Amino acid sequence: MAEKRTINRRKFLGTAAGTVAGVLTLGSSVPASARAGKKEEKAGALITRTLGRTGYKLPIVSMGVMNADNPELVRRAYEAGIRHFDTAYGYQRGRNEEMVGRVLVEELKVRDKVVIATKINIRPPQRSLPAEEIKEMHRKMIDESLRRLQTDYVDILYSHDVSDPAWLKNPALIDSLLEIKEKKKTRFIGFSTHQNMNEVINTAMEMKIYDVILTTLNYSLFDYTEYLETLKAAAAQGIGLVAMKTQCQQAWYREAVPAEMRRFYEGPVIHSALLKWVVRHEFIATAVPGFTTFEQLHTDLPVASSLEYTEEEKKFLEDRLVKTQMAAVCRACGQCQPTCPKGVDIPNLPRAHMYAGSYGNLYQARETLDSLEAARSVQACSDCAVCAARCVRGVNIARRLDELKTLLA
Numbered sequence: 001m002a003e004k005r006t007i008n009r010r011k012f013l014g015t016a017a018g019t020v021a022g023v024l025t026l027g028s029s030v031p032a033s034a035r036a037g038k039k040e041e042k043a044g045a046l047i048t049r050t051l052g053r054t055g056y057k058l059p060i061v062s063m064g065v066m067n068a069d070n071p072e073l074v075r076r077a078y079e080a081g082i083r084h085f086d087t088a089y090g091y092q093r094g095r096n097e098e099m100v101g102r103v104l105v106e107e108l109k110v111r112d113k114v115v116i117a118t119k120i121n122i123r124p125p126q127r128s129l130p131a132e133e134i135k136e137m138h139r140k141m142i143d144e145s146l147r148r149l150q151t152d153y154v155d156i157l158y159s160h161d162v163s164d165p166a167w168l169k170n171p172a173l174i175d176s177l178l179e180i181k182e183k184k185k186t187r188f189i190g191f192s193t194h195q196n197m198n199e200v201i202n203t204a205m206e207m208k209i210y211d212v213i214l215t216t217l218n219y220s221l222f223d224y225t226e227y228l229e230t231l232k233a234a235a236a237q238g239i240g241l242v243a244m245k246t247q248c249q250q251a252w253y254r255e256a257v258p259a260e261m262r263r264f265y266e267g268p269v270i271h272s273a274l275l276k277w278v279v280r281h282e283f284i285a286t287a288v289p290g291f292t293t294f295e296q297l298h299t300d301l302p303v304a305s306s307l308e309y310t311e312e313e314k315k316f317l318e319d320r321l322v323k324t325q326m327a328a329v330c331r332a333c334g335q336c337q338p339t340c341p342k343g344v345d346i347p348n349l350p351r352a353h354m355y356a357g358s359y360g361n362l363y364q365a366r367e368t369l370d371s372l373e374a375a376r377s378v379q380a381c382s383d384c385a386v387c388a389a390r391c392v393r394g395v396n397i398a399r400r401l402d403e404l405k406t407l408l409a
C-alpha cells in the first residue's frame with residue numbers, strides 16, 4: 001500500500017509539472033473576477049484560486065521555504081507546479097532568500113513565472129524608534145532582500161509578525177511600505193500575523209491599504225467562529241489571504257490519538273487532513289506549508305488536486321479525542337497575559353516552542369524569543385517558583401514553558 005502511494009505521488013508530480021504552465025497571471029489591476037470566494041477553477045491537475053486584488057492566480061498549495069535548506073527541493077517544487085514561494089529577510093540569516101534567488105532566478109530563470117513573497121521585521125523593542133530610523137531600516141532590509149533574491153522587485157512584501165493593531169497603523173511603517181511600493185521594489189504590501197489575528201485583521205480591513213495577509217490558520221482554530229468570519233469578510237473585501245502554520249500542531253495531535261487508532265493516523269494522513277481542512281475554506285487563496293523534505297512535498301502537493309477527504313482523514317478530524325486536544329492548543333488570543341505578574345509575552349512562547357519542537361528549527365525559535373524584550377521573554381520566568389499564568393482554554397502554560405526551556409537549553 002505504501003509503495004503504491006509513493007508511486008502515485010511520483011506520477012502525480014511528473015504530471016503536474018507539465019500542466020500548470022500558464023496558471024500564473026501577473027498583473028497589478030484587479031479583475032472583477034478576482035474576488036476571493038469565486039468558485040475555484042482547475043488548471044490541469046492543480047486547483048487554483050485568485051489572491052484577492054493582486055489578481056495572481058495560484059495553485060492552492062504553495063511553498064513555505066523557511067526551514068528548507070536544500071535547493072533541489074525548491075527546484076522540484078517549481079517543477080511540480082508550485083508558483084508561490086514564501087521566504088523572509090530573517091530566515092536562516094539570509095541564506096533562505098539567497099537559495100530562492102539562486103534556484104528560481106539564476107538557475108531556472110523563471111522570475112516572471114513565480115510569485116516571490118518576503119518579509120521584513122522591525123522587532124517590537126525597535127518599533128518606538130524615531131520614524132526616520134524605522135524608514136531607513138526598512139530601506140536597508142528591502143534592498144538587501146532584493147540583492148539576495150537577485151531580483152528588482154518582490155511580488156509581496158510583508159511586515160513580519162504583526163500582533164498589535166497600533167503597529168499596523170504606525171505612520172512610519174505605512175510610509176515605509178508605501179515608499180517601497182512606489183519605488184516598484186514590491187508589487188503588493190501586506191503583513192504576517194501569528195497572534196491576536198482577529199483584531200489585527202479587522203484593523204487592516206478598516207485601513208484598506210494592505211493587499212495581502214499571511215495569517216495563521218490550522219485545525220486548532222476549528223471552533224474560533226469569529227475569526228473564521230473575519231477571514232471571510234477580509235477576502236470579500238479583496239484582501240488576498242495566505243494561510244500559514246497549517247500543520248504545525250501535529251505533534252500535539254499525535255498526543256491525542258488513542259493507541260488503537262494510531263494505524264490510521266501515522267504518516268501522511270495527519271498532514272494531508274490538516275492541510276485539506278485549511279484550504280477547503282474558499283476564502284483562503286493558497287497555503288504555504290513548509291517543506292523541508294521531499295516526502296512533505298509529495299504528501300502536501302496532491303492536496304492541491306483534490307480536496308475530498310479520504311475515510312482515514314475524516315476519521316482523524318472527527319475523532320473526539322483529537323477535537324478535545326484541539327481545544328487545548330494555544331490560539332494566541334493573548335487573554336492569559338494579564339494573569340502573568342511580569343507581563344511575559346506568553347502567546348509568542350508557544351510559537352517559539354513550535355519552531356523548536358515541531359520544526360526542529362532552534363535558530364528560528366531563538367530568533368522568535370530574541371525578538372521579544374528580555375523582560376517579556378522566557379528569561380523573566382526564571383524567578384517564578386510556580387507559574388501563575390492561566391489560559392482561558394486550558395493550555396498548560398507552565399508545561400509549555402518548561403518544554404521550551406528544555407528544548408533551548
Ligand code: SF4
Pocket residue numbers: 329330331332333334335336337346347390391392393394395397
Ligand atoms: S495560552 Fe491560552 S489564553 Fe494564552 S494566548 Fe494561548 S490560548 Fe490564549
Ligand code: SF4
Pocket residue numbers: 339340341342343344346380381384386387388389401
Ligand atoms: S512563569 Fe508564568 S507567571 Fe511567571 S513570569 Fe513566566 S509566564 Fe509569568
